Amino acid sequence: MNKFWSILFLLVPIIGVALFLFALDDQNWPLLNYWFPDDVSEYGHIIDGLFMVILWLTGVVFVATELALVWFLWRYDGKTNRDPVKFTHGSHSLEVVWTVLPAATLLFIAIYQMNAWADTKIRRPENPDFEVEITARRFEWRIRYPGPNGKFDEVGELHPDDIYDVNDLHVPVDATVLVHLKSKDVLHSFFLPNLRVKQDAVPGMKIPVWFKARQTGEFDLVCAGLCGRRHYQVSGRPTVQTRDELDAHLKKLLDDQRATQSTQITTESEE
C-alpha cells in the first residue's frame, strides 16, 4: 500500500504517451488515426513539422520529470523513511542549470520557427491569384468576391458589381488565395484546419490571410473564437475547385444576384 501512490503517478506518463501513440496517424501504425485532419495546403507540412518538434521537446521533458517524480515518491515514502526532513537553502548551480536550459530551448524554438511564421503570417503575397473579403459576424461568414471589373469597390456599403455570398466559400486550387478578414461585431477566429490556417478576425481591422490549396474538394471552415450563443453556426464547407468551375460558380452567383436586384427594383416601382 505504501507504494500505491508512486504506481498511480506512474500511470500519468504511461497513459499520456500511449494516447499519443494510439492517436498517431501513420501508415505503419494505423491504430486510431485521431491525428490532424488531412493537410491540403502548401505550408501545412511546415506547421506540422514545427508542432512535432515542440511535441518531442515537451514530450521528453514531460516523461523525464514524471519519472523523477515517481522515483522520489517510491524512494522517499513516509513509511520507510522515518528520519525527520532536512531542508537546505538550495543549490545555486542547479538553479542556474534549470534556468539556462529552458531559456536556451525557448530561444532555439523562437529562431527555428521564424521562417515558418514569416511565410504564413508576415510575407504577404504581392500578386495573389485570387482575392476574397470575408467578414465575420454573429453568426455567419459574409463573403464578398470582386465582380466583373476584377476589383473590390471600396466606397459605400453595398456594391452591385461585387459578388456576395454567405458561408459558402469557393476558392481556386493551386493558386495563392488572399483573404481580407474583417469582423462586424466581436472577435471571431477564421480557422481552416485542412489548410493549417487560423487567424483572429478583429473588429475595426482588415487582416490579410493567405493560403494555397493543393487539392480540390470540400473542407471545413469554422470559427475558433467563442463569439456568442450560436458560435457553432459560424461555419462552412469551403469548396476548392478548378479555376473554370470557380468562374462558373461566380458567374451564377452574379446572375442570381442581378436577377433578385432587378425584381426588387420592379416591385419597388410597382408599389
Ligand SMILES: [Cu+2]
Ligand atoms: Cu465563433
